[in-house]
Structure formats: structure tokens, C-alpha cells
Amino acid sequence: MGVLNRPGDINSYGYNDDSFPTESSEVQLETEESIRRAFFSYTPESPRPTPLASIELRKMRHVKYVLGGIDFLASYWTSLDASKPWLCYWILHSLDLLGYKIPEKLAERAISTISHMQCETGGFAGGPGQEAHLAPTYAAVNVLAIIGTKEAYDVINRTTLLEFLLRVKQKDGSFTMTVGGETDVRGSYCAMSAATITNIMTPELTSGAAEFVGRCQTYEGGLGGYPGVEAHGGYAFCGLAALELLGRTDVLDVDTFVKWSASRQMSLEGGFQGRTNKLVDGCYSFWMGGVFPIIGKMLESFDADNSVLDFVYDRDALQEYMLVACQSKTGGLRDKPS
Amino acid sequence: MSDQDDIPFYEKPEWADIVPIPQDDGPNPLVPIAYTKEYSTTMDYFRAICRTQEQSERALDLTKIVIELSPSHYTVWHYRQTLLKALNKDLSSELDWIQYMIDENPKSYQIWHHRQVIVDHISAALLPADVPTSSTFSTLTTASGGIPYNALSEQQKEAAREAVKVELAFIAAALEEDSKNYHAWSYRQWVLSHFGPGPWWAEELEYIDKLLETDIRNNSAWNQRFYAFTQGPLGLSQENVEKEIKYTKTKIERTPSNESPWVYLGGVLRKANHPMSEIKEFCESLLPMPRANFSPYLHSTLLEIYEEEAKARRTIESVTKAKEAAVMLAEKVDPIRAKYWNWRKGQLNNISVEA
Numbered sequence: 001m002g003v004l005n006r007p008g009d010i011n012s013y014g015y016n017d018d019s020f021p022t023e024s025s026e027v028q029l030e031t032e033e034s035i036r037r038a039f040f041s042y043t044p045e046s047p048r049p050t051p052l053a054s055i056e057l058r059k060m061r062h063v064k065y066v067l068g069g070i071d072f073l074a075s076y077w078t079s080l081d082a083s084k085p086w087l088c089y090w091i092l093h094s095l096d097l098l099g100y101k102i103p104e105k106l107a108e109r110a111i112s113t114i115s116h117m118q119c120e121t122g123g124f125a126g127g128p129g130q131e132a133h134l135a136p137t138y139a140a141v142n143v144l145a146i147i148g149t150k151e152a153y154d155v156i157n158r159t160t161l162l163e164f165l166l167r168v169k170q171k172d173g174s175f176t177m178t179v180g181g182e183t184d185v186r187g188s189y190c191a192m193s194a195a196t197i198t199n200i201m202t203p204e205l206t207s208g209a210a211e212f213v214g215r216c217q218t219y220e221g222g223l224g225g226y227p228g229v230e231a232h233g234g235y236a237f238c239g240l241a242a243l244e245l246l247g248r249t250d251v252l253d254v255d256t257f258v259k260w261s262a263s264r265q266m267s268l269e270g271g272f273q274g275r276t277n278k279l280v281d282g283c284y285s286f287w288m289g290g291v292f293p294i295i296g297k298m299l300e301s302f303d304a305d306n307s308v309l310d311f312v313y314d315r316d317a318l319q320e321y322m323l324v325a326c327q328s329k330t331g332g333l334r335d336k337p338s
Numbered sequence: 339m340s341d342q343d344d345i346p347f348y349e350k351p352e353w354a355d356i357v358p359i360p361q362d363d364g365p366n367p368l369v370p371i372a373y374t375k376e377y378s379t380t381m382d383y384f385r386a387i388c389r390t391q392e393q394s395e396r397a398l399d400l401t402k403i404v405i406e407l408s409p410s411h412y413t414v415w416h417y418r419q420t421l422l423k424a425l426n427k428d429l430s431s432e433l434d435w436i437q438y439m440i441d442e443n444p445k446s447y448q449i450w451h452h453r454q455v456i457v458d459h460i461s462a463a464l465l466p467a468d469v470p471t472s473s474t475f476s477t478l479t480t481a482s483g484g485i486p487y488n489a490l491s492e493q494q495k496e497a498a499r500e501a502v503k504v505e506l507a508f509i510a511a512a513l514e515e516d517s518k519n520y521h522a523w524s525y526r527q528w529v530l531s532h533f534g535p536g537p538w539w540a541e542e543l544e545y546i547d548k549l550l551e552t553d554i555r556n557n558s559a560w561n562q563r564f565y566a567f568t569q570g571p572l573g574l575s576q577e578n579v580e581k582e583i584k585y586t587k588t589k590i591e592r593t594p595s596n597e598s599p600w601v602y603l604g605g606v607l608r609k610a611n612h613p614m615s616e617i618k619e620f621c622e623s624l625l626p627m628p629r630a631n632f633s634p635y636l637h638s639t640l641l642e643i644y645e646e647e648a649k650a651r652r653t654i655e656s657v658t659k660a661k662e663a664a665v666m667l668a669e670k671v672d673p674i675r676a677k678y679w680n681w682r683k684g685q686l687n688n689i690s691v692e693a
Contacts, residue, residue, distance in 0.1 A: 003674075006673065015595070016595040016632065016633070017593075017595070018592070018593040018594060018595050018596070018629060019629075020554070020592060020593050022552070022553040022554055022555050023517075023552075023553050023555075024553055024555035024556065025555060069369065070368055070369065071368075071370070072370065072372065073369055073370065073371045073372065074371075074372055075371065075372045075373060075374055075377075077371045077372075078371055078373055078374075078377055078407070078408060079408070079409075079410060080371075080410075081371060081373075081408050081410075081411060082408070082410055082411045082412055082413070083410070084369055087368075087369040088368050088369060091368070091369070106368075109366055109367065109368050110368055112364045112365065112366075112367065113363065113364060113367040113368045113369070115364070116362060116363055116364040116367070125413070126411075126412065126413075127361070128361050128362045128363055128364075129359070129361065129362070129385050129388075130411075130412075130413040131412070131413045131416060133412060177412075177447075178412055178416065179416070180416045180419060180420075180455075181412060181416070181451065182447055182450075182451040182454075184524075218561065218564070218605075219561075219564050219601070219602070219604075219605025219606075219608070219609065220561070220601050220605065224561075225520070225524060226524060226527075228527050228531075228565045228569055229520070229523065229524045229527060229561070230520065230523060230557065230558050230561040231561070232520065258678070259638075259678075262675050262677075262678035263597070263675070265674055265675065266674070267672070267673075267674040270674070275518070275557055275558075276557040276597050276598055276601065277555040277556070277557045277596070277597060277598055278518065278557070299681075311677070312677045312678040312681050313675075313677060313678065314674050314675070314676070314677060317674060
């Protein structure tokens with residue numbers, strides 16, 4: 001349905017602060033103002049409205065932006081020196097989604113770069129010579145899967161990868177991100193994703209994993225990073241996706257999960273927030289948006305007669321937010337208008 | 339905090355024995371970062387030391403230098419943790435340094451985890467002597483299930499209370515800067531649980547009250563409230579449930595369009611196995627008020643109440659009433675969620691109605 005062609009004045013939508021302002025409502029109202037400005041030229045209130053049909057994803061600009069990161073990153077990127085597989089993943093996954101065919105030379109370089117970040121004792125690290133960590137392991141395995149050739153898959157030492165995953169597996173079903181590192185539900189997802197793609201899902205690896213994720217569900221219905229912690233879009237996606245890969249979405253209270261997820265969409269902005277009473281952010285288009293196809297499958301399996309033909313959120317509104325408010329003129333996407 | 343001399347450490351004689359190891363990205367790698375010379379040389383030396391897992395003061399100093407250049411470099415944090423333990427270092431000065439690092443990097447997974455590892459290790463002194471210790475810090479007390487506060491001596495309890503006081507103050511300072519810092523709240527929950535059923539649980543409610551006075555919409559504080567009642571010794575007794583219902587109703591009355599207290603209220607009722615109908619009168623009393631009657635949360639709570647009634651009564655009338663609430667949400671009060679509310683309306687068809 002969307003926000004831009006909804007009946008009524010766009011000024012009537014948005015947060016109601018009950019005439020009792022606090023910091024949360026103040027920043028929310030400020031954000032809404034900046035989104036209204038971004039939307040204004042497309043609304044009927046505008047003196048010469050820009051047609052909605054002209055809204056488009058500026059693919060070539062985004063391709064150029066992404067390609068720009070391949071051969072040179074300025075020194076301030078040192079802050080991501082332990083996330084190099086992520087940099088490769090963000091670039092290649094974006095190109096893939098934008099329909100840009102990955103040239104063979106680029107694929108070869110990606111395979112070589114990633115292979116230099118594999119650890120002798122299994123898994124992948126944030127950079128050559130670093131210790132294995134589940135996040136770069138996820139990114140590395142998925143980069144190779146995007147390339148998808150035998151040569152790419154052959155890079156992965158599946159034996160030592162399983163050894164690494166078992167090394168970070170905890171008795172309570174959770175995974176630490178690295179040996180001696182922190183535990184949270186990202187670990188569950190990264191491990192399940194890598195294990196599924198490489199076909200090393202063993203009972204030892206998966207035992208207790210679903211139950212741990214289930215314990216991360218809060219009274220709000222969403223998932224936090226660890227049992228007890230606040231429900232959060234990023235962790236909700238990781239947890240739900242891990243459960244889907246495990247075939248164990250049954251551990252969740254579905255009704256409260258769906259309600260919480262649907263409630264994260266912002267009534268004016270159209271995009272998603274990550275937590276109750278926080279701000280919209282383009283990244284949650286993925287974390288929260290990505291939850292709905294999985295929910296759709298869950299709901300269909302309960303209710304054959306009442307099958308969900310479309311996902312239970314406003315897709316048009318999300319598109320409007322991303323395309324109108326989050327595309328940078330020079331290419332790339334952002335959290336929100338600055 | 340880092341070396342104040344003009345000469346980089348790697349040009350000093352005490353490092354002359356090290357053969358630096360350059361980074362091996364392979365030929366023509368993707369995403370090459372234009373490191374400063376200082377950084378790449380520092381890392382060449384770090385790789386050499388780390389390769390042998392050298393346990394020495396100079397290795398410890400080097401980890402600090404690397405961390406300050408690259409705070410999210412998780413490998414160096416792990417190495418630092420093993421060095422602190424092997425060299426039996428004074429951990430209270432480490433805590434001071436972590437304070438400084440948190441101020442600079444309040445959202446770093448590594449720094450918050452490091453604090454937890456250090457405090458976990460310090461707290462081991464409070465464990466009974468026969469509990470086995472492990473070689474990696476982080477599994478030290480987690481394996482044993484935390485500190486058995488009630489079994490401690492008076493002196494040990496005092497030490498535990500002091501440690502908790504310091505940590506909670508550390509976290510409160512971070513929350514002053516950003517009242518919703520996810521890492522801070524996660525760590526706060528770990529501290530409360532790890533040290534066992536001490537007096538800090540009841541005190542936590544006072545802390546949450548203060549935060550909610552400052553910002554009634556702070557959902558992290560509301561979540562913490564639920565945590566305080568359900569994970570520690572406080573519990574959701576009948577008395578506590580009634581107190582919480584009363585508390586939350588006053589917050590709702592002040593800000594009826596604030597999602598947090600509504601969801602908290604539903605959560606408490608559900609956890610304590612109370613029917614939603616317990617708040618039906620309260621909700622219906624808000625309906626005629628202009629300042630409340632467009633709250634999507636008022637209407638969605640009414641939908642839950644009417645749905646619960648419909649499932650119990652199974653009359654056409656009660657199902658219709660619930661459906662009307664769903665339609666009100668989809669069409670007037672909360673149209674962004676029209677698809678969801680229409681799905682809820684469809685679900686009501688599953689209630690088999692008595693003829």
C-alpha cells in the first residue's frame with residue numbers, strides 16, 4: 001500500500017508523543033521531519049508532484065560505488081582490518097543482487113583473497129594470520145557460494161571447518177564467535193549457514209542449538225542476542241534464519257514473534273526500526289525485511305487453508321523508504337537521510 | 339596510554355631479535371587497505387610474537403599498542419587475555435584502562451567482552467576452593483554457573499557487593515552516554531546473574547525507575563525490568579504481578595501511544611498466566627479519551643482481549659467483536675500494518691463457533 005499514496009495528509013502520519021516529550025520521542029519526531037522532506041516532492045501536497053513511477057533503484061550508480069571498494073580502501077578502513085571477508089562479501093553480494101555479472105578475473109581474485117584467510121585449524125579469519133571467527137567464516141563461505149564454481153567451493157577445508165565449529169560450540173547449545181570470544185545468537189546463524197552450505201550439519205553440531213535460540217525470545221516476541229537481552233532486529237534475523245536452517249522454528253512462540261516483527265515497521269517512514277521506540281534505519285530493511293519470507297513459510301505450514309499470499313508487512317512502504325530516502329546521489333545506500 | 343616516545347617500539351633495541359612477518363594476502367588481493375607504515379610494521383611484529391605465543395611483558399605492551407591502533411582486532415584481545423593470566427598481572431589497573439577504552443569505543447564487542455573476561459576472572463577468588471579453573475578466562479566461572487552468593491562468608495559477600503557496585507556504576511556511566519547501548523545492557527545482565535541472588539536485584543528496580551523517569555520510552559529499561567523479575571530472586575509472585583500491573587498502568591496513562599509499557603504489561607500477564615481480560619476495564623476506560631483513543635497499542639490490546647474472549651465463549655457475537663477490532667486497526671488506527679491486522683482477522687475464522 002505504501003505511505004506516499006495513502007489517503008490523508010502526510011503530516012497526519014507519524015509518532016504521537018502524547019504531549020509528553022522525552023529523548024526517544026524528540027529524536028523520532030526529528031527523524032520523521034527529515035523523512036517528510038525527502039518524501040515531499042512525491043506527495044500530492046507538493047506544487048508539482050514527482051510521479052511515483054519515476055522512483056527507481058539506481059543500479060548503475062550503486063554498482064559503481066561497490067566496484068570502487070575492490071582495489072583501494074583508504075587508511076581509515078583499518079578499523080575493519082579484522083573484517084576483510086565481510087568487505088569481500090558486501091561487494092560481491094551487492095554486485096550479484098544488482099545483476100552485475102562477476103567477471104572471471106574478479107572471481108579468481110576473490111577466491112585467492114579468501115583462501116589466504118582460511119585458518120590451518122579450520123574456519124576463516126578477519127584477515128591473513130588472524131584467528132578463526134564465525135563472522136568472517138560466514139562471510140568467506142558465502143563469498144565462495146556466490147562465485148559458486150567448483151574451484152571456489154574447493155577452497156574450503158570442510159574437515160577442519162567442522163572442527164572449528166565444534167570448538168566454539170558450547171554445552172548450552174550456543175556458539176562463541178571465536179575461541180575465548182563472546183556468545184550471542186549471531187554465532188548460531190553463522191555456524192548453521194556455513195555448515196549448511198558445506199553440508200557438515202552433524203548431530204553433534206546441531207544438538208541444543210535450536211533450544212538456545214528459543215531461549216533468546218523475549219516477552220516482546222522478538223529475539224535478543226542472548227537469553228534475557230532486548231529483542232533486536234539483527235538478532236531476530238540471525239535466530240530465525242538459524243532455526244529455519246535447523247528445521248526447528250517450532251521452538252518459537254510464533255504469534256508473538258510475528259506481532260513483534262510486524263510492529264517494527266515505522267508508520268510514516270515505511271522502513272523498519274530494530275527495537276521498540278528506536279529509530280528507523282535502512283539496515284533493518286534487511287534484518288527485519290528478511291524475517292518475513294521465513295515467517296510466511298512458517299504461517300503457511302500451520303494453515304493450509306489460509307495461506308499467506310504476500311508477506312505480513314507493507315512492502316510498498318519499505319520500498320518507498322529505501323528508494324526515496326536511502327539512495328545516495330553518488331551511489332550506495334544509507335541508514336537514513338543525514 | 340600508548341608509548342609516549344618519538345621512536346616507534348620496533349626501532350628500539352629490545353625488539354631487535356624479532357624477525358617481522360609481513361601480511362600474506364596473496365597476489366593482487368581484493369579490498370587492500372592503505373595501512374599507515376606505523377600500522378603495517380606494528381602488525382608485522384605482532385604476527386611474529388603471536389606466532390610463537392610469546393608470554394612476556396613486551397608482548398603484553400605490544401598488545402596494547404595494537405589494540406589502540408585497531409580496537410576491533412579480536413585476535414589481539416584474545417592474546418592479551420592469555421598474557422594477563424600467564425603473567426599474573428594486576429587486573430584492577432586493567433579495569434581502569436578498559437574504562438578509558440570503553441569511553442572511546444562504546445559499541446565494541448571486544449572491549450565489553452574483555453571487561454567480562456577480566457571481572458569473571460577476578461570473581462573466581464570468591465568461588466569455593468574446590469571448583470576447577472580452566473585455562474581460558476572466559477569459561478572459568480560460566481562452567482560452574484556463577485557465584486553462589488548465599489553460600490559465601492560475610493567477608494566474601496562484602497567483596498561480591500563491592501565488585502557488583504563497581505561494575506554497575508561502570509555500566510551506568512556508559513548508559514548515561516547512550517541509555518540504550520545494547521552491549522552495556524547485555525553486560526549488565528551478565529553482572530547481575532553472575533554474582534548470584536544478592537541485594538542488587540531489588541536495587542536494580544530503583545535504577546530502572548530512574549531511567550524511566552528520565553525517558554518513559556526507554557525500551558531497554560522496560561526489558562531490564564522484565565529481566566529483573568524473571569531471571570533473579572525477585573520472581574513474579576501474585577503480589578509482584580499486581581504491583582507491576584499498577585505501575586505499568588500509570589505509565590500507560592501518561593503516554594498511551596508509547597508501545598513499551600503496553601508490551602511489558604502483556605508480557606507480565608502472559609508470564610504470570612493471568613488472562614488479558616484482567617485489564618479489559620482499564621483499556622475500555624481509555625477508549626473515550628481523545629488523548630488515548632487513537633493509540634494503536636490500546637486497540638491491539640483490546641483485540642487480544644476480545645480474541646481471548648471469543649476463544650472462550652465461541653459465539654458469533656464475540657468473534658464479530660474481535661474482528662471489528664482488527665478492522666479498526668487495519669483501516670483507521672494502524673494502517674501501516676493492514677496486512678498483519680487482516681491476517682489476524684483471518685485467524686479469527688479458526689474459532690469454531692457454537693450454532
